Amino acid sequence: MxxxxxxxxxxxxxxxxxxxxxxxxxxxxxxxxxxxxxxxxxxxxxxxxxxxxxxNRERPFASDAALLYAVTAYVIAAAFWSTFFIGIVDGVISFLRVEGLLPAVFGKKLAQQLGVSSFRGVYVHLPLMLAAAVVAYYRRGLDFIWLALLVVVAEFQIVIARFIFSYEQAFMGDLVRFWYAALFLFASAHTLVAGGHVRVDVLYTHFTDRRKAMVNAWGSILLGVPLCWTILAVGMAGKASVINSPLLYFETSQSGYGLYVKYLMAGFLAVYAVSMMTQFLAYYLDAMAVLRGQSPSEPAHAPACTWNSSFSHC
Incomplete structure (x- = not known):
């Protein structure tokens, strides 16, 4: 799957x-x-x-679950570093552009090209994404939690700039929305496996481990995975779909001097669907391990290995 x-x-x-x-x-x-x-x-x-x-019929389900946890962690880490790098670099470019400093820094021709969303997406954002993929491979830890601090810092600089220096530009608000969207969509998969989602366990709390595993297995396959596939199928059904269209045409906000990242926020939906799907599948495998009398991946509600671990050690 x-x-x-x-x-x-x-x-x-x-x-x-x-x-x-x-x-x-x-x-x-x-x-x-x-x-x-x-x-x-x-x-x-x-x-x-x-x-x-x-x-490999004797291979425990927990090994495959740990592998999927690692894949999920890497996808989220790469997405985080992409949003971090792009937010900073695109913010600097937008600041220089709105202040008329781009020609002095990059030359007139390149300054004009940086004002075109497709050029900025291919020659600025894409290299930053590739760099983020490399950084995510070697980094350890749940880096996406820093998005919470980044959102606060971005909001704080708006307050300082507006009420002390009477300065405010569209790209400043765009940066907050960009990181804020990433925070909630990227954190969802980790929150699922960590048991951090808000829920009311009227029956589940009193279940035995085996019955909990059965509920998790059926819930993952019948509810979780179909939801993620629905997002991908509807969002990528054609050129005019909600995910494909912004990505194809490098959609930007109506503000000419804002960040050129609106199309990436549509891509966040794909990251969310993929990360949640792999997490649901890992959840399913852990549940099947319990039902088969095997030990689930350790710890049961957290990734069993980091994304840059060797798969042979997961």
């Missing part, structure tokens, strides 16, 4: 960014080869996983 999700995201990129046909024309037509290639992208990973499972 997790592998299929990542294949789906990659195929979505090929279809809407590079014009690939998708799996529909596999029965004929000029694009049949590409269609078969994309279909193979779904079939081969699933077949490989089935073969691996059959050859």
């Amino acid at each position: 997790a592998a299929t999700t990542f294949v789906f995201l990659f195929n979505n990129y090929l279809v809407f960014w590079h014009g690939w046909p998708g799996v529909a024309p596999v029965l004929g037509g000029a694009a049949a080869f590409l269609g078969w290639l994309q279909l193979a992208g779904y079939v081969i990973p699933v077949a490989a996983i089935i073969v691996f499972a059959l050859r």
